[in-house]
Amino acid sequence: MRIDAYITEYAKKTPQSISLEEGKSSISYSCLDDDINAIASSLMDFNHCRFAILAESGMLYVKVLMAVYRSANIAIPLPIEFPKFSIEKILNAAHVNNIIATDTQYSKFGEDFFERFGTVIIISSSDFGKILHKKIETEKNNPELRLVLYTSGTTGTPKGVMLSDRNLAANAESIIKVLRITSRDKGALVISPHHAFGNSIINSHLVAGGSVRIGNMNFIDSAFNLIGSDVSIFYGVPSTYRILLRYPDRFKKAFSSVRTAASAGGGMDQAIVKDIRGLVPSLEILPMYGQTEATARLAYLPAEDVDEFVDTIGKAISGVILDVFDSEYKPAKPNITGELVATGDNIMLGYLDDEIATEKKIINGWLYTGDLAQKLPNGYIRLLGRKDDLIKIGDHRVNPREIERSIEENNEVSKVFVVPVHHELMGTAISLMVMPATGTEIEKLFAFCRKSLPGYLCPREILFIDHLPLSENGKISNRSIIEEYQHVKASM
């Protein structure tokens, strides 16, 4: 069933129930359904065509997205927080002829930007479809395609993940089960809705007949007010929690009425869990793991195991099978490192207009996540870094995450990051960026490395940094570490 069809169903069953909230306004299922129809009416003569959506997070974005679904077209939401050239890169890759933009984005991007499109529709909260141009072109698309989500990918080339109605509904149903979402739940959406995680919050709460409160994390005061406004499930990436935890008093107060703090988009660490536990002991912490290629979610860590197993991703969500395969595509035994693979109704159709990349990613029905993993004896899965994070140091293939872990576990440091650097003889050597703790001494770190690591892994230099080397979407990868290193070097 299409996601927007659930809204129609609730518009009949519980027309007065609130579906979305934003600031001081809210909208019932019945009014939401009417607004979707109004926007969809200008899209009905397009036949399964690609529509880029350029809209800031908010109720209007959800209405436009659902209207594209309702008119049986294909939605391609653009990540508006990216710089203009990244968005242009996505547009070039997506071969998209039609765009729907909010009036805010239209004036921000400027008239010229929109000249490349055959069809341009401008939407505002008072006008559901001012058509600037209209040119209907016949498109040949995968018949099941409904939504394309772009991942920047560690290589920097945007890849469009193709998702179907079945993908979206299946993953929403799985998430509803994991989080026990009902029509009484109100989810907080403070992260971008244009990516898999945010999109899944909208889908799962609307499919359950519940509501979503939309806001952002820009201003702490409004973020805490949002959390304190009867939200039952809060969703954040780990950095969302790090930011909120800087205000322990407000955190304690705002989260006292929240049932579950869910996370995805990166691993929760022990420090975050400890801080939350200390402030709001009754709050359920639910870390989840996933990928855009799997619509959103693949695994979750049951709340009762968070303290003991926070360094794992837990187990598969319902409807998904996870395994760890060795290099011969066969299941690996527990405690043996291989690649995490997944299968289920949430696995993408493929990458948009890129059959070669699709064939590498989905083999015999299994999605190869690119994450190195081990099965624990209890069935939980521990991640060991990205497969493509492996670097060659002096012609040895090494996993920088393993080196970092070994240094962290044996020294007085807070965080260690391995940076591959050019070396005249070895080709590549490593440097370390270290977030110091009390008692961190550079000499001791050098001594440990010299003593405990093979010679080729002895760092060329050790630099102190005071913040995590996060990428623009809040993740740590070789790329973000290298960029931070270049930044540090440039400012020395």
Place this chain on the structure above:
Amino acid sequence: MEQIKNDIVDYLKANSFMDNNSSLKDNDSLTQNGIIDSIGLLELMDYICEKYSIEIPEDMLTPENFDSLQGITNMITKLAK
């Protein structure tokens, strides 16, 4: 006032939130123009607290005080008194 405003612009440029040649009007939204995000705002706050030796009360962390050059300048002037 002008001095504070220039300091903030210099900070934004130095920390690569802003292009060197882009111009910013006093009331332009920093968040909506993609100049700064939530993490950037926290860093900016730390910078302001240190530079002007002020503490910013949590209830002042609002768009009125933080989303534009003018708002930030007014807030610093008020707190630095």
